[in-house]
Amino acid sequence: MGERTAGKVISMATMSLDGYISGPGESGFDRLFAWYDGGEVEVDTARPGMTWRMSPQSARLLLSDLASVGAMVVGRRLFDLTGGWDGRHPFERPIVVVSHGVPDGWPRPGVPYEFCRDGVGAAVERARALARGRHVGVTAGSIARQCLEAGLLDEVWISLAPVLLGGGTPYFDGLAVAPADLEGPYLVVQDPHVTHLRYRVRR
Amino acid sequence: MGERTAGKVISMATMSLDGYISGPGESGFDRLFAWYDGGEVEVDTARPGMTWRMSPQSARLLLSDLASVGAMVVGRRLFDLTGGWDGRHPFERPIVVVSHGVPDGWPRPGVPYEFCRDGVGAAVERARALARGRHVGVTAGSIARQCLEAGLLDEVWISLAPVLLGGGTPYFDGLAVAPADLEGPYLVVQDPHVTHLRYRVRR
Numbered sequence: 100m101g102e103r104t105a106g107k108v109i110s111m112a113t114m115s116l117d118g119y120i121s122g123p124g125e126s127g128f129d130r131l132f133a134w135y136d137g138g139e140v141e142v143d144t145a146r147p148g149m150t151w152r153m154s155p156q157s158a159r160l161l162l163s164d165l166a167s168v169g170a171m172v173v174g175r176r177l178f179d180l181t182g183g184w185d186g187r188h189p190f191e192r193p194i195v196v197v198s199h200g201v202p203d204g205w206p207r208p209g210v211p212y213e214f215c216r217d218g219v220g221a222a223v224e225r226a227r228a229l230a231r232g233r234h235v236g237v238t239a240g241s242i243a244r245q246c247l248e249a250g251l252l253d254e255v256w257i258s259l260a261p262v263l264l265g266g267g268t269p270y271f272d273g274l275a276v277a278p279a280d281l282e283g284p285y286l287v288v289q290d291p292h293v294t295h296l297r298y299r300v301r302r
Numbered sequence: 303m304g305e306r307t308a309g310k311v312i313s314m315a316t317m318s319l320d321g322y323i324s325g326p327g328e329s330g331f332d333r334l335f336a337w338y339d340g341g342e343v344e345v346d347t348a349r350p351g352m353t354w355r356m357s358p359q360s361a362r363l364l365l366s367d368l369a370s371v372g373a374m375v376v377g378r379r380l381f382d383l384t385g386g387w388d389g390r391h392p393f394e395r396p397i398v399v400v401s402h403g404v405p406d407g408w409p410r411p412g413v414p415y416e417f418c419r420d421g422v423g424a425a426v427e428r429a430r431a432l433a434r435g436r437h438v439g440v441t442a443g444s445i446a447r448q449c450l451e452a453g454l455l456d457e458v459w460i461s462l463a464p465v466l467l468g469g470g471t472p473y474f475d476g477l478a479v480a481p482a483d484l485e486g487p488y489l490v491v492q493d494p495h496v497t498h499l500r501y502r503v504r505r
Contacts, residue, residue, distance in 0.1 A: 265480025277468025
């Protein structure tokens with residue numbers, strides 16, 4: 100797996116207070132992501148027509164994150180759910196999709212998405228190369244869980260939304276290495292709609 | 303249910319980052335409650351020989367809570383798990399146990415525990431009377447969930463421990479009124495071993 104000198108591997112997700120990144124039947128996104136549209140600071144994204152309106156504290160944090168993250172690893176489920184972000188992920192970063200196969204219509208010219216059939220370890224390795232020394236962002240559910248289980252995860256970032264969803268997809272779905280100890284949060288940023296918490300994985 | 307002028311009804315629990323108040327098979331308490339023994343400030347309890355050693359920030363918060371909470375509502379499961387705190391709950395407050403029956407050996411002379419067979423609504427009502435204008439503390443799991451479902455809960459207090467337990471008993475076990483929106487946290491207190499978060503229930 101190499102040494103962890105070239106940027107960190109960080110899982111990132113918005114989570115409900117009861118631990119879900121989506122509610123039953125892919126519900127609850129309006130609640131979870133209220134903070135993307137709950138403030139007065141406009142944040143333009145790489146996607147045409149997509150502008151977020153955040154609190155000053157969330158906008159500042161997100162822009163700093165954008166500068167520090169060099170590549171993303173996502174699961175096939177999230178990729179399909181978002182329609183591959185129509186080829187323009189809002190963060191405009193190279194993306195490695197962990198997938199058993201390459202979806203129809205992909206890859207596309209000029210879109211920096213790769214499809215990795217060799218599991219999360221290989222996907223993270225490839226994303227590290229693409230990130231060129233910056234962090235690798237991992238989202239979420241089973242991919243974050245697999246990274247944690249494989250000892251690949253350095254940090255866990257949680258944007259904690261003040262809602263109880265009562266069910267759905269857990270952030271770390273079906274974790275086999277529990278109990279997993281974290282350290283922190285080393286950073287807490289409050290927003291009227293969300294609390295950003297950042298933890299280090301304890302080894 | 304009367305007006306909410308006479309103290310609030312507040313659910314209180316230490317929870318893992320993935321939403322559990324106990325891990326699989328009643329495990330994980332060492333991780334969840336590390337903050338009760340992780341600092342340098344001694345906090346004496348009503349139980350002989352039980353002294354906690356907390357961080358200054360947690361000790362300050364807990365002592366303030368002790369002054370503000372007048373009575374507790376607990377479930378039979380927690381009551382049995384703790385052996386009824388041997389008749390001396392560390393907070394030394396009147397306790398109403400929600401239970402289908404009265405356990406063997408109870409009630410005991412001089413121990414301010416009552417057993418309520420009429421559900422959480424009646425238990426909360428009784429605890430309100432015992433609390434004499436102070437808050438009613440509710441712990442946890444199915445009792446907190448039932449209070450939330452019945453519209454009885456004013457606040458949710460979470461002491462968030464930096465650990466993933468991967469399973470066990472959720473704070474709000476089997477919530478039927480999801481999504482349930484909260485407001486806040488209106489208070490965040492950091493401790494090296496825990497993050498105390500306090501939310502209001504949105505109505």
